[in-house]
Structure formats: C-alpha cells, structure tokens
Amino acid sequence: MAETLDLSIFVKHEDNGTAHLDLAIEGIDCAACIDEIESCVLRLPGMVDARLNYTNHRLAVEWKEGEIAPTAVVEELQRLGYRAHPFQSRLVEEEETRRAQWLLKCLAVAGFASMNIMLLAVSVWSGNVTDITPETRDFFHWLAALIALPAVAYAGQPFFQSAMKALRNKRTNMDVPIVIGILLALTMSVFETLNHAEHTYFDSVVMLLFFLLCGRYLDQAMRRKTRAVAGNLASLRAEVAHRIDSSGEIVLVPTAALRPDDRVLVRPGERIAVDGIVISGSSEIDESLVTGETAHRPTRAGDQVYAGSLNYNGTLTLQVTAAGKGTLLDEVSRLLENAAAAKSRYVQLADRVARAYAPVVHTAAAITALTWIATGASVHDAILTAVAVLIITCPCALALAVPVVQVVASGALFRSGVFLNAGDALERLAAVDTVVFDKTGTLTLPDMQVVNPASIAPDILAAAARIARLSHHPLAAAVARTDGNRRSFEGVVEEPGQGVRTIVDEVEMRLGSPAFCGLEEEARESAARHPDCSLIAFAWGEKRAILLVRQALRPDAVSVVADLRAKGLDCRILSGDRPEAVAPIADVLGISAWRGGAKPADKIAALEELKAEGRKVLMVGDGLNDAPALAAALVSLSPISAADLTQAQADAVFLGDRLAPVLATIDIARRAHRLMRQNLLIALVYNLIAVPLAFLGYVTPLVAALAMSGSSTIVTLNALRARADTGTLPRRSETTPDLVLQEA
Amino acid sequence: MDVLLYLVPMALLLGLTGLAAFMWSLKSGQYDDVEGAALRVLSDDDIKP
Structure with missing residues (x-):
C-alpha cells in the first residue's frame, strides 16, 4: 500500500x-x-x-x-x-491476565503449604503407629496449623469470594459446600490440636485447595489463551478508513481513531468501515454482511450505510454517526435486548448438581451426629465424625469433574479452529438437535467467486483474470482470483461504472458490464437461467464470454450438512436473502426446510417456533441481522468473518473457509458432555463408598488424604480422554492465521 | 528429638524462600512468554566467535 x-x-x-x-x-x-x-x-x-x-x-x-x-x-x-x-489490549483480556496471575499466586501458596504440611502429617501418621511422643506430635500439629491457617486465608480467596457471591444472590454453587467443608475442617483441627488429639485434618484441607486451584488455573489459562488469539485476530482484522481532514487532506487512519461527525471517503471496491450517512456521491453497495441480502442496494446522499458493507461502483463521502444509531441497528439492538432477557437462564450441569448436593451432604452429616449421640457416644466424638463426613464429601472430585473436561475440550476445539466464548456453551452444544444456518457468509463464503470457469475456454479465462487484476470492482476481484498469474496488461483504462479496457495484440480487450462489452443478448439469456448470479462480460475480438459470479458454497458445506444429518441433526436454512437466491443453495445441500427474506424479527419468531416444538437449536450465522437470532438460540456459532456485534453474541467463533468446525464442535461437545456425566458418576460412586466409612468413624486423616487425591486423579485422567481422536478431524484450512498453529 | 525444634523451622524457612522466589519471578514477568523463553536460551548470538 x-x-x-x-x-x-x-x-x-x-x-x-x-x-x-x-x-x-x-x-x-x-x-x-x-x-x-x-x-x-x-x-x-x-x-x-x-x-x-x-x-x-x-x-x-x-x-x-x-x-x-x-x-x-x-x-x-x-x-x-x-x-x-x-x-x-482489550479490557477483558487484561482482566483475564490479572485473574490468571492471582490464581497462580494462590496455587503457589497452596502448593507450598500442602507439601510442608504433608511432610509433617506423614511424620505424625507413621509416628502414631510407632513411638512418637505426644509433645512432638503437638509440635507438629501446631506447626501445621501455623502454615495452614494463613495459607487457606490467602489461597482460599477465589472460593470464598465465589461462594459469597452465590449466597448473596440467594443461590448455591459448588463453592458453597467447599467453603463450608474447609472452614469446618480447619476449626475442628485447631480444636483437636488444642486438645492434644491424635488426628488433625490440616493436610486434607490444603491438599483439597491445591487440587481445586489446579483446576481453576488450567481453566483460566485456557480461556486466556483463547482471548489472546482472539485479540490478535481482532487487530489483524482491524479496518482502516480514509478520513477527510478539515483542510480537505485525506489521511488513512484506523477506524478506532474515527469520531462521530468525521468525514470519510469510500472508494469503489472498498469495504465501508464505519456506520454513517452518505453526504455526497452515489453508488451501489453490497450489504450481505449486514442483512444477508446479496442483491446490491443503490445508495445516494442522505442514505444510512453500515459498517461491513462493500462499496461497488461509485465514490462515497460519509459522515460518521455514533455507534448504535440508524434504523437497522436500532432494531437489532432492541431485538437483542429482548432476546437476552427472554433467554431463560441455562443452569449449568455443575450448578444443578451442587444445588442437589449441598443439602444431601449436610443432612448426612447431621444424621451422623444424631445417630452417634443416640447410640451413646459423647458429643465430642459425634461432632468429630460428622465433620469427618463433611470433609470426605467435600466435593473435590465433584468440583473438578466438569471444569477439567471443559479445559480439555476447549483445548481440543482450539486445535480445530474454534474459540469458545462461553465455558458453559459445551453443555448446551451437546444438547443440540437442530442446526439453523444463515445462508450468506455462513453456508457460502463471504467473497465472490466465478461459478462457471469450466464452461469458459482456459485462454479466455486467463486473459480475463489478467485484465481484471487492474479493476477496483469487487466482481472483477473474483475474476482475478481464478488465475494465479500476477502479471497484467499494459495501458489498462478503467471506465467508472462500466469496466476496464486495453489493447492486446492490436485488438481491444474489454471486461465489464454486458453493455460495455456488447454482449447484452447473451447476458439476458444467462441472467434468466441464473437469477442468483451477477454477470461480468469479457470481449476480446471474437473471443467473448459471460462470467457468472456469486458467493460460492463453502468447499465442504455439502458433506458437512450430510454428516450433520447422519448424526440425526435437523438442518435448516433461515436467510435474510431473497427466496430465489436461497432455493438453489438449499437444493444443493438437500435441505427442504428453508426460508428466505427473513428479517431479524422473523428469524427470532422462527427460532421461537422451533423452541416451542421442544427443539434445541444451534444457530450458525454471521450477519449483523443474525445477532438477535444468535442470542435467542440455545447456542450459537459464527465464522470469524462475521460482523463484530454478531461475534460478540456467538458462543463460539470458528476460523477458516470450511464448515467442518461446526461438525467438530458438536462432536467434541457431545464427547465432553458424556465425560462430564461419567466424571460426576465417578464422584458419586466415590461418595457412596466414602460416606458409610466416614459414618462408621473409620475415616482417619490418612484415609481422607488417600480417598480425596485418588478420586481427583481418576476424574482428571478420565477428563483427558476428551482430547482423544481430535487428530482425525480435518486439519484447519490453509487460510488459518499462523498464530494459532501452535498446539494448545 | 530437640534437634527438630530448629531443623523443622529451618526447613520451613527454606520452603518460604522458594515461595518468595516464585512470587518474585511471577511479578517480574518471567511467565509472560514461556514459549519464547524456551527458545531464547538456544540463541547464541551473544557469544563472540
């Protein structure tokens, strides 16, 4: 440039x-x-x-x-x-980085404490069966208390804060029973130390914290990595605009530098980078990224245009409007608000389990205490046993069961070119039974392509591609892409709004509108046969051709849709484009349930209908007009080329030209969900064995330590299976930015 | 067993030193670019032939 x-x-x-x-x-x-x-x-x-x-x-x-x-x-x-x-750097990313550092500090403190306390605890355990003196044991217990109390006060903060937040909102989450267990175990251990008792649980408490923090930190690290790549992608995509200064000078600036009321020049073939009102000039613009409509809209002074539209044939001067102004954006943001409010808050699997878990555990502890008192034990022993029940059931494995699978699965998604925005999206993705696609930019590629290269003689196509290289028209860019030859012809003249011409081998060569090349007759015929295509004519003496240009399907769209259907998913198309343009696409993909001409509100209505039938809908869309529908669907995906607002609404964003990530996402999510349920089952089985033991008073600190670390390890190892088989997924396409090529 | 009275606190002190060293390295940004650090060590441009 x-x-x-x-x-x-x-x-x-x-x-x-x-x-x-x-x-x-x-x-x-x-x-x-x-x-x-x-x-x-x-x-x-x-x-x-x-x-x-x-x-x-x-x-x-x-x-x-x-x-x-x-x-x-x-x-x-x-x-x-x-x-x-x-x-x-974006605020979210900085926030994530700060939180990851904080968790790492907590993890370091918990690791230090658990190693040192375990050293003391093992000495006490082996001393208890040999010849430790009560004085030495007390000394070790006091040391353990000295390490454990400040360590828990520091490293337990993430759990205390999360539990407090849940309780303040009158909800419970997994952190509430964790915090209760930790605090009770600490109190009892201090009390036992004061009484010169044999058993304390300081080691169990800090080990529990250490395991849980490992899970939290990994989760945070994964999310941070995704955010960093997303941040880089956003800056690679960051658009520039020609700003007209007050002196009339034209400066190229990043769009972030534009202020409302700035004037911006948009040349033919450029993408409009900001929302604005046309103050002079007239042109045709392609709003497919905004409305899904592939037919061009004539634009003149006074019209509103949106960021993401492609300017075709005329130069426009825009006045930048503040974000969120304009009729379409107003409608979209109003619908978005409604959709977000109406979306019944999905309760995560872990929280649902926590809701049932906490009362059961606390009741079990109470019953234990009462039974022991009823059978004649002292109050001291009864309370000790009840606390042991709480410690052993402290949901270490349970709290790891879901997050570890989420970490491993989002790593697997990351490698297939999918970035999760929301962690709980995996559970919702696994439940999906209907996939609704937007057409423009989602099933089709966002760029135009020549669809009939096979029916044109290779030398004509090559010549057309070479001359097209010098045109600014977006349709010509599609023609230029058909040939890798970078050389063009000499003396090419661009006739604004008509085409380009030059003299090659003493014969005039023209590429442009059918009228410009004298091919109106053929053009009418082609247009009748292919109503969804734009036409470009090429004439070079006797060599003439009509090139049909439209947004082509993503290369693997047909096979992906077939695979989705083979998995029992119902595929549908819901497009904002004209029905005539949607029909051929639906036909190729074999999708019978399709709708064209849907406005944002129609899309939401259609999704509500599906929801009323009890379907769980995955919406895949890219346009600004899809944003409300993405928010209204149970779960949503969008390609990286989508409008910014739309990407912000999507639960996950996928990279590349292929549609395969949609399939991979559902596969990985389903496997992850299966593993989450398995893990919860393992945790349940563990509790079924451990609780009776604790009830009968057999749980010494040694048993507690073995049981807790054993169950956590099994759950974590099981979660690692979520990354299996991802090697068989299709490799990401060549266009994937290299910065994500590194393995997660 | 009196030896434990100063050996154990000493062991703890050593552990705390390690923890402090980790905190310092975290604060001074040594974990900001873990992949780069692994590769930079291989660069030998600072050695004059």
Missing part, C-alpha cells in the same frame, strides 16, 4: 520521553524470527527497546519520542516479511 497508516492513536507516551507501541505480528513461525525481528527493529534510529512475546506473537517497541515515526517500524517488519498490526 503506497499510503501510510496514521498510527498515532495507538502510541502510548511515557513520562521519560519515550513512546510505546504494541504490535500483533503475523508470520512468526520459528525461533529464529525472535532474533531477526528484535535485532532489525533495534537497529532503527532512536529505538530503545523491542521485545517479542513469542507466546502471543506480540511485539512491544519503545523509542525516543520524535526520533522515528511508528510507521517506520511497521515498514521495517514488512521488509522482513512480517505483517504488523497495531494492537490495543
């Missing part, structure tokens, strides 16, 4: 006269890149520091203010063969 991008809004100015810029780098694939990038950037004048983070592919550069322009860094990287995009 000859124009340089104005990066000034991304530069952070430090107090000591240095400027700081974060860049997301595309194209890093080996260890040598670290050195190459850092040393070349540092060689630039005025550069103070350049540090590449290889884990998340971000480069932090610092330079002396005013000595070098930030664009020079980007250009240097370009020269080295890397593409750099200014990166603005």
